Amino acid sequence: xxxxxxxxxxxxxxxxxxxxxxxxxxxxxxxxxxxxxxxxxxxxxxxxxxxxxxxxxxxxxxxxxxxxxxxxxxxxxxxxxxxxxxxxxxxxxxxxxxxxxxxxxxxxxxxxxxxxxxxxxxxxxxxxxxxxxxxxxxxxxxxxxxxxxxxxxxxxxxxxxxxxxxxxxxxxxxxxxxxxxxxxxxxxxxxxxxxxxxxxxxxxxxxxxxxxxxxxxxxxxxxxxxxxxxxxxxxxxxxxxxxxxxxxxxxxxxxxxxxxxxxxxxxxxxxxxxxxxxxxxxxxxxxxxxxxxxxxx
Amino acid sequence: xxxxxxxxxxxxxxxxxxxxxxxxxxxxxxxxxxxxxxxxxxxxxxxxxxxxxxxxxxxxxxxxxxxxxxxxxxxxxxxxxxxxxxxxxxxxxxxxxxxxxxxxxxxxxxxxxxxxxxxxxxxxxxxxxxxxxxxxxxxxxxxxxxxxxxxxxxxxxxxxxxxxxxxxxxxxxxxxxxxxxxxxxxxxxxxxxxxxxxxxxxxxxxxxxxxxxxxxxxxxxxxxxxxxxxxxxxxxxxxxxxxxxxxxxxxxxxxxxxxxxxxxxxxxxxxxxxxxxxxxxxxxxxxxxxxxxxxxx
Numbered sequence: 001x002x003x004x005x006x007x008x009x010x011x012x013x014x015x016x017x018x019x020x021x022x023x024x025x026x027x028x029x030x031x032x033x034x035x036x037x038x039x040x041x042x043x044x045x046x047x048x049x050x051x052x053x054x055x056x057x058x059x060x061x062x063x064x065x066x067x068x069x070x071x072x073x074x075x076x077x078x079x080x081x082x083x084x085x086x087x088x089x090x091x092x093x094x095x096x097x098x099x100x101x102x103x104x105x106x107x108x109x110x111x112x113x114x115x116x117x118x119x120x121x122x123x124x125x126x127x128x129x130x131x132x133x134x135x136x137x138x139x140x141x142x143x144x145x146x147x148x149x150x151x152x153x154x155x156x157x158x159x160x161x162x163x164x165x166x167x168x169x170x171x172x173x174x175x176x177x178x179x180x181x182x183x184x185x186x187x188x189x190x191x192x193x194x195x196x197x198x199x200x201x202x203x204x205x206x207x208x209x210x211x212x213x214x215x216x217x218x219x220x221x222x223x224x225x226x227x228x229x230x231x232x233x234x235x236x237x238x239x240x241x242x243x244x245x246x247x248x249x250x251x252x253x254x255x256x257x258x259x260x261x262x263x264x265x266x267x268x269x270x271x272x273x274x275x276x277x278x279x280x281x282x283x284x285x286x287x288x289x290x291x292x293x294x295x296x297x
Numbered sequence: 298x299x300x301x302x303x304x305x306x307x308x309x310x311x312x313x314x315x316x317x318x319x320x321x322x323x324x325x326x327x328x329x330x331x332x333x334x335x336x337x338x339x340x341x342x343x344x345x346x347x348x349x350x351x352x353x354x355x356x357x358x359x360x361x362x363x364x365x366x367x368x369x370x371x372x373x374x375x376x377x378x379x380x381x382x383x384x385x386x387x388x389x390x391x392x393x394x395x396x397x398x399x400x401x402x403x404x405x406x407x408x409x410x411x412x413x414x415x416x417x418x419x420x421x422x423x424x425x426x427x428x429x430x431x432x433x434x435x436x437x438x439x440x441x442x443x444x445x446x447x448x449x450x451x452x453x454x455x456x457x458x459x460x461x462x463x464x465x466x467x468x469x470x471x472x473x474x475x476x477x478x479x480x481x482x483x484x485x486x487x488x489x490x491x492x493x494x495x496x497x498x499x500x501x502x503x504x505x506x507x508x509x510x511x512x513x514x515x516x517x518x519x520x521x522x523x524x525x526x527x528x529x530x531x532x533x534x535x536x537x538x539x540x541x542x543x544x545x546x547x548x549x550x551x552x553x554x555x556x557x558x559x560x561x562x563x564x565x566x567x568x569x570x571x572x573x574x575x576x577x578x579x580x581x582x583x584x585x586x587x588x589x590x591x592x593x594x
Contacts, residue, residue, distance in 0.1 A: 024448050024449065028453075029457045029460065029472065029475070029476075030448065030453040030454075030456040030457050030460075030479075032456060032460065033448055033452060033453060033456040034448060037448065080413075084409055084410075084413060087406075087409065089404070089405030089406045089409060090406050090409065103386075107386070108386030109384075109386045109387050109459050110456070110459075112381055112384065112386060112387065112409065113381075113452050113455055113456050113459075115413070116377075116381060116412070116413075116416065116446075116452050117447050117448040117452035117453070119413065119416055119417070120416070120443045120444075120446045120447030120448070120450075120452065121443070121447055121448065123420045123439055123442075123443040124440065124443035124444055124447060126439070127436050127437075127439040127440035127443060128440065135432040135433045135435075135436045136432045138432075138436050139424050139432045139435045139436045139439070140424075142420055142423070142424040142436070142439050143421065143424035143425065145420075146417045146418070146420040146421035146424060147417075147421055149413075149417045150414050150417030150418055150421060151321050151327065151330055151331060151334065151414040151417070151418065152321065153417075155330060155410050155413050155414035155417065156325075156327040156330060156414070157327075158410055159326075159327040159329060159330040159407070159410050160326045160327050162406050162407075162410075163326065163327075163329060175326065178326070179326075182327070
């Protein structure tokens with residue numbers, strides 16, 4: 001197997017190319033909207049959700065071009081959520097991955113519309129026959145993505161997060177686990193099970209990927225909290241201790257760094273265990289899971 | 298045939314009930330999000346898009362419960378666009394149909410999320426088997442709604458509208474027609490053709506409804522501009538001359554009231570003509586078209 005860094009880079013290149021083909025060209029009166037959509041999609045990042053889509057789809061020998069379309073749809077959805085989360089009324093972030101955030105580069109109205117249009121684009125891509133010949137598969141993808149993104153998924157999680165910051169919601173370990181499951185876990189879960197949906201995998205393999213993604217997503221979030229609390233600013237590109245300074249409840253603030261780290265490792269063991277139904281084809285997923293808790297950025 | 302006011306009221310009651318059943322209950326930590334979604338959906342309005350869905354579906358004897366779900370999805374999409382359009386960064390409207398707009402009643406962050414979640418909910422509803430037993434029909438609805446709502450539809454139209462207000466786009470009759478076709482026309486078109494999709498109508502009937510909706514939508518917009526320019530504030534509930542005061546390019550500012558009115562009537566004649574392939578079952582649509590240019594609010 002190629003090493004994980006190579007796999008991640010290959011996946012990012014494939015999905016970046018697919019996203020570029022799928023994004024509208026800025027050649028009309030509404031060009032500014034398409035420029036903003038492209039700007040935010042080209043901000044880079046690990047493309048971790050696309051990586052899950054591509055790797056899980058590979059377990060079922062899904063055509064790579066089909067998987068790349070679903071990966072692009074997931075990343076469009078994720079990008080829309082980042083654009084809206086960065087808005088002044090939400091997290092008020094002026095920068096995103098070292099560049100001005102969308103509303104700083106353009107303006108707030110354009111950023112809101114770019115996010116809205118990216119959400120619609122994600123569903124448009126899933127609905128096209130190029131994504132899968134079987135309409136049952138395409139509609140199942142639409143159903144699962146809409147649920148992962150909506151009020152009982154990503155949007156609901158972001159709402160709880162905002163209320164928690166305003167101290168209007170009591171945060172304990174149960175509450176924060178639920179918040180993260182909605183805010184990021186459901187999209188990780190979609191990214192993983194999409195492979196089984198595309199490949200018409202068994203219920204057993206679908207559930208294996210679902211369970212993998214749940215544990216993986218939580219471990220990812222805990223490691224994010226750990227990097228914020230004690231990471232190397234030169235590697236993370238962010239000042240240390242932002243969450244604590246903001247009085248934000250995190251896994252680290254509730255459990256302490258040591259127990260949080262132990263919990264992340266336990267979750268990753270469970271995630272890897274969930275993959276036992278797959279042979280060595282799932283090794284990149286196993287390695288990605290271990291990478292997530294050992295990463296330094 | 299029952300009179301149009303009764304049909305409109307019946308349709309609104311059916312769709313309001315369906316929307317109520319489909320909206321999540323505010324019973325969890327993220328309750329505020331669901332309250333905001335419900336608040337904006339319960340603001341009333343003519344439910345004109347749902348009316349088009351229900352009436353066009355009736356032409357093909359589609360089960361009313363299926364049509365009502367699609368009508369609810371369209372109205373959720375329309376409501377999300379109103380919530381986002383009212384935001385301070387967009388049209389900055391403090392009121393909507395005589396009540397505080399969503400971001401005034403709640404806050405900006407909640408309003409952004411409520412809009413986002415309503416868009417996801419619209420696609421979730423279309424993807425469910427209760428909307429139609431045939432996955433080909435459901436995925437076609439998803440494809441058409443995502444296109445009508447996205448960068449080449451509603452979002453693109455709103456972008457052009459914002460640029461026009463900042464005088465960054467030159468507005469002539471061609472430009473304003475394109476703006477309105479994108480901003481409102483595509484969603485009217487979806488609302489109309491959805492009936493043919495649900496009922497597996499012929500290509501000829503699909504195109505008839507598509508053409509009907511295009512003319513209907515433009516006529517609706519011109520009559521909106523006329524009401525703004527010379528309507529009775531007691532009936533419209535809005536002060537007269539807001540567009541002119543804001544220096545906004547409208548059909549009335551470009552054509553003058555008299556030519557704009559003549560154009561609206563011509564468009565409605567064309568819209569009614571497009572319905573010639575249908576028998577008297579389409580009479581409510583014909584009457585709605587005539588009502589749209591003669592209305593006083």
